[in-house]
Amino acid sequence: MKAKAISIHSSRGGTGKTVIAVNLAAILANKGLNIALLDLDFRAPSLAKVFSKGIKFPVRCWLNDFLNGKCSAEHVLLDISKKYNLKGKLLIGLANPDIEAIRNIMEKSRAWEVTAVKKLFSLLSSLFNDKNIDYCIFDTSPGIQYSSINAVVSSDISVIITTLDSLDIEGTENMLSDLYDALAKRTFVLINKFSPETRLQSTENQGDIVNRVERALKHTVIGAIPCYCDVLQTERTSLLAVEKPSHPFIKNLEEVVGKIEHNI
Amino acid sequence: MKVELLLTKLVDEFSLVNQKLDSLIELNKKILKTQKEFLRRVDSDKSLVETALKLEPDPMTLLSLPMSLRTTVMALYKLEKATAEDIAKETKRLRAVESSAANQLVRLGYLKKTREGRDVYFYIDPPLEIRK
Numbered sequence: 320m321k322a323k324a325i326s327i328h329s330s331r332g333g334t335g336k337t338v339i340a341v342n343l344a345a346i347l348a349n350k351g352l353n354i355a356l357l358d359l360d361f362r363a364p365s366l367a368k369v370f371s372k373g374i375k376f377p378v379r380c381w382l383n384d385f386l387n388g389k390c391s392a393e394h395v396l397l398d399i400s401k402k403y404n405l406k407g408k409l410l411i412g413l414a415n416p417d418i419e420a421i422r423n424i425m426e427k428s429r430a431w432e433v434t435a436v437k438k439l440f441s442l443l444s445s446l447f448n449d450k451n452i453d454y455c456i457f458d459t460s461p462g463i464q465y466s467s468i469n470a471v472v473s474s475d476i477s478v479i480i481t482t483l484d485s486l487d488i489e490g491t492e493n494m495l496s497d498l499y500d501a502l503a504k505r506t507f508v509l510i511n512k513f514s515p516e517t518r519l520q521s522t523e524n525q526g527d528i529v530n531r532v533e534r535a536l537k538h539t540v541i542g543a544i545p546c547y548c549d550v551l552q553t554e555r556t557s558l559l560a561v562e563k564p565s566h567p568f569i570k571n572l573e574e575v576v577g578k579i580e581h582n583i
Numbered sequence: 584m585k586v587e588l589l590l591t592k593l594v595d596e597f598s599l600v601n602q603k604l605d606s607l608i609e610l611n612k613k614i615l616k617t618q619k620e621f622l623r624r625v626d627s628d629k630s631l632v633e634t635a636l637k638l639e640p641d642p643m644t645l646l647s648l649p650m651s652l653r654t655t656v657m658a659l660y661k662l663e664k665a666t667a668e669d670i671a672k673e674t675k676r677l678r679a680v681e682s683s684a685a686n687q688l689v690r691l692g693y694l695k696k697t698r699e700g701r702d703v704y705f706y707i708d709p710p711l712e713i714r715k
Contacts, residue, residue: 429641433660433707436642440661468642472657501646502653 322447323583326359326457326474328467330490334480335511337365338550338559340458342569344409345560346576347454348400353408355396355446355455357382359470361424362460364414365555372556373402374411381415383424385442386435392445403561410450412442424466432465439473462490463498471498476583477506478541483513483528492536499538507582508536509575510543541582542575544568640693640707655684656693656707664706 327340337360344356358366361383367374374397380390396410403409415421427435446452457470471477477499481491491508499506510532523531525543533540547568553559560569638644640656648656658673658681659665665673667682674681685705688694695708 429639429644432641432643433639434709436660437663437707444661465641465643468646472642472645472660498646501650502657503650 321583322453322455323476324443324455324457324474325579326459326467326470326477327480328459328471328477328494329461329480329487330494331487332363332461334461334482334487336360336461336480337369337458339478339480339509339511339572340456341366341369341558342560342572343576344454344456345403345405345558346569346573348405348407348409349560349564350576351406352453353410353451355410355412355450355452357412357442357455357457358414359457359466360460361414361466362421362464364416364421366411366458367413367416369555369558370397370399370411370413373399374413378413378415381420382412383415383420385412386438388434388438392442395442396446396450403558405561408450408452410446410452427465432469435465436469436472439469443473463494468498471502471504475505476579477504478579479506479508480511481508481532482511483532488532488535495536495538505582507539507541507579508532509541512546513543514546539582541578542571544571544575637708638692640688644693651680652684652688652693655681655688659694659705659707664704666702666704670705 325343327336327343329336340356344354348354356366358364359382367378378397380394382395384390385392385395395412397413398408398410400407400409443455446455457474459467459470461467479491479494479499481487495506510528513528525545529540529543532543545567547566550559550566550568559566560572563569640648640659645653645656654674654676655670658670662669662673667685668678670681670685671678685694685696689696689705693707694705696703696705698704
């Protein structure tokens with residue numbers, strides 16, 4: 320199997336990107352694969368909070384420091400596999416949630432962004448060639464901005480998360496034509512948080528919803544995950560794929576994982 | 584009388600032309616002085632010219648480039664420094680296509696190229712502030 324980089328992206332915030340990225344990584348690692356999960360959402364970092372139970376603070380080297388050339392790839396990755404009793408390896412790279420670090424990233428020049436995307440490629444090369452990583456997952460910022468475009472450019476496959484909200488669908492449609500088609504990237508759409516009320520007709524099932532969105536977006540939809548209120552209310556520090564592996568949300572995600580692997 | 588009036592008018596006109604010529608000569612002196620100063624500064628700091636001619640092929644700029652050029656830049660993000668043949672292996676396009684695209688990007692100011700023996704290497708020039 321050839322190592323792959325997968326970016327998890329969306330046109331707007333609140334679609335469930337981070338929950339999906341984190342649990343996808345945990346599901347794959349629990350299958351015995353070696354996974355790296357990188358927080359490329361520098362404007363609203365969240366993985367430091369999600370994995371706060373599994374890491375030691377202060378963090379020695381953030382992804383921000385790596386991209387600024389202040390530390391090596393070796394120091395930016397934290398191995399949390401043992402903390403969560405995973406079968407495979409799970410390495411994480413965290414974005415600095417400090418307000419100064421967020422401000423610093425927002426002030427970067429276009430020249431710096433060129434260096435950042437090159438550093439991202441070198442990090443991927445080190446993960447795939449030296450650390451035997453099978454998949455690297457990027458949790459990105461929503462919409463079209465530098466950190467998310469850098470992630471999309473350096474990834475092999477992109478998964479765009481959308482809800483059935485019309486603004487979300489329209490945003491996804493624009494992003495697919497303006498960004499993904501322009502970069503000729505292999506892209507899949509994943510519907511998240513759909514509720515029975517969003518069905519057009521009472522007879523419309525999950526498959527019909529997938530077909531309807533697929534026709535509207537003209538891209539493959541690899542799944543539709545219903546809205547689970549208990550997932551939304553769960554503590555962000557709890558890793559559902561590890562703590563409740565039989566939860567329907569995780570079962571749905573396992574199907575998505577199967578489809579991604581099949582398409583690769 | 585009519586001829587006298589005409590001659591007076593002609594003298595006035597010539598006087599005006601003379602004034603305009605004087606101001607043009609003054610202006611030309613200023614231009615030459617500025618040009619001399621610019622050339623002196625360029626000679627002492629070559630990076631000024633380099634910066635003026637250089638464009639950053641950042642990921643956002645990629646979106647405004649034609650697809651044929653975009654693919655080449657994306658390959659160079661990964662390869663750092665590469666021949667047209669190396670780029671062709673990465674993009675799975677013909678070497679001639681990559682050579683043409685890379686040379687076009689050099690002419691546009693997005694890439695640099697250097698000859699090492701028989702090979703020509705293309706690369707994205709690191710930003711000046713990062714090189715320092």
